[in-house]
Amino acid sequence: MKIKRILVMAAVIFAAWLLQYGLFPLCPWIDTVPNLLLIVTVSFGFMKGKKHGMAVGFFCGLTADIASMGTLGFYMAVFILAGYLNGAFHRWMYSDYIVFPLIVTGFTSLLYGSYVYLFEFLVRGRLDFVYYLLHVIIPESLYTVILTAALYPFLSFINRRLELTERRSATKFV
Amino acid sequence: MKHNKKKTSSFPARYVLFILMLLCVSLLAVDYFKPGLLKPVTDAVHSVLLPMQKGLNHLGTGFADTAYDYQSLEEAREENKALREEVASLREQVNNYQQGQIELEELRQLFELSGQYTDYEMTGARVIQKDAGNWYHSFVIDKGADDGLQVDMNVIAGGGLVGIITEVGPNYARVRSIIDDDSNVSAMSLNSGDTCIVSGDLELYEEGRLRLGYIDKDDNVWDDDKIVTSNISDKYLPNILIGYAQDIQVDSNNVTKSGYLIPAVDFDHLQTVLVIKTLKVTGEEGQS
Numbered sequence: 001m002k003i004k005r006i007l008v009m010a011a012v013i014f015a016a017w018l019l020q021y022g023l024f025p026l027c028p029w030i031d032t033v034p035n036l037l038l039i040v041t042v043s044f045g046f047m048k049g050k051k052h053g054m055a056v057g058f059f060c061g062l063t064a065d066i067a068s069m070g071t072l073g074f075y076m077a078v079f080i081l082a083g084y085l086n087g088a089f090h091r092w093m094y095s096d097y098i099v100f101p102l103i104v105t106g107f108t109s110l111l112y113g114s115y116v117y118l119f120e121f122l123v124r125g126r127l128d129f130v131y132y133l134l135h136v137i138i139p140e141s142l143y144t145v146i147l148t149a150a151l152y153p154f155l156s157f158i159n160r161r162l163e164l165t166e167r168r169s170a171t172k173f174v
Numbered sequence: 175m176k177h178n179k180k181k182t183s184s185f186p187a188r189y190v191l192f193i194l195m196l197l198c199v200s201l202l203a204v205d206y207f208k209p210g211l212l213k214p215v216t217d218a219v220h221s222v223l224l225p226m227q228k229g230l231n232h233l234g235t236g237f238a239d240t241a242y243d244y245q246s247l248e249e250a251r252e253e254n255k256a257l258r259e260e261v262a263s264l265r266e267q268v269n270n271y272q273q274g275q276i277e278l279e280e281l282r283q284l285f286e287l288s289g290q291y292t293d294y295e296m297t298g299a300r301v302i303q304k305d306a307g308n309w310y311h312s313f314v315i316d317k318g319a320d321d322g323l324q325v326d327m328n329v330i331a332g333g334g335l336v337g338i339i340t341e342v343g344p345n346y347a348r349v350r351s352i353i354d355d356d357s358n359v360s361a362m363s364l365n366s367g368d369t370c371i372v373s374g375d376l377e378l379y380e381e382g383r384l385r386l387g388y389i390d391k392d393d394n395v396w397d398d399d400k401i402v403t404s405n406i407s408d409k410y411l412p413n414i415l416i417g418y419a420q421d422i423q424v425d426s427n428n429v430t431k432s433g434y435l436i437p438a439v440d441f442d443h444l445q446t447v448l449v450i451k452t453l454k455v456t457g458e459e460g461q462s
Contacts, residue, residue, distance in 0.1 A: 022227045066223070068305065072215075084188075
């Protein structure tokens, strides 16, 4: 059922948002916060295709925009783009093969960091890209990739369960 | 899968992408040209989400406290081991010294808070959200317009300046800390009254420092000077301690000096802050 997927996705995004913006920043032993919302966007874009990725990216970006209290649309744009780009890799998806999603997540996270640098720091004349790359972008990407290794199987499991119920209900109606 | 394929072929995904990007850009444009137009929307969302975050915050700080307890226990054990190997008298001396240090710290804080800033009406607030991105140093506190907070109110903690309120909602307020890359504070040396600018810098903060600049070459600002907010700042109240000067050197232009500043506040363990409800009055009175 469509409704079931929407509800489950909302719960997943909400959980990721709470963890990323509510819990992780308050933990003193976490210096670099991994980008959970990006993991969700990339994973579902990869597992379900461009449109699904963009939908998930839209809501992840919306929550990120709201949480950061910046301009609405700033994070939305990059999350939607991430969902779309990873949706393009959908055809290379094999359910249990984890290395490819890890690489893809790493690259997307690097792109994401560069996007933030470009529009928030470079425009203010902070030119030392290498410093930001080494101290913010790469650590964040590394943490994100490590967490993807742990979360992707779980998200993939959720996706498979949803597909199972969807298929079952589809045959029932036919 | 088949089901999915049929759908994708109906309306190309790149058009969807284009429309969504257009939406984002127009949202950004609306905010740029008509700031505040979307504020009711974000405010409404916040009043729904904030209570949840508060709950989670309790959980988070619970975890954090336990971890911190554990960590300090580990540290104490290690320290104990090292101390055991030393002579007993030396151990006692170290203990005495530590106790004195804590006492000094407490007394100093009391002095800073009660002695220096009693003229202002203050209210305590709890930090409920820090920026998750690793780019910024701003946070959200659990009091807002309902508690009488306004934009540009100064925020202090532990005897030093923390930052300034940049945004106020009904039940929350956003504080930009002085360590933020975007922050500039007009300051002066407490000894000489010579002015300077304290600016946050993402690169320097890793070393626990801020940038101290725009000092005249002949001004009396030296290492270890107390740096406080200046009386000519238009947003910060005068004489709030910011930190201590370090490594002051004459710039290559031979006109100005610059150096670094060690902040007085421990920004890594910020849980409660004090908001000064007095706003700086600018204009005629500000110059006196």
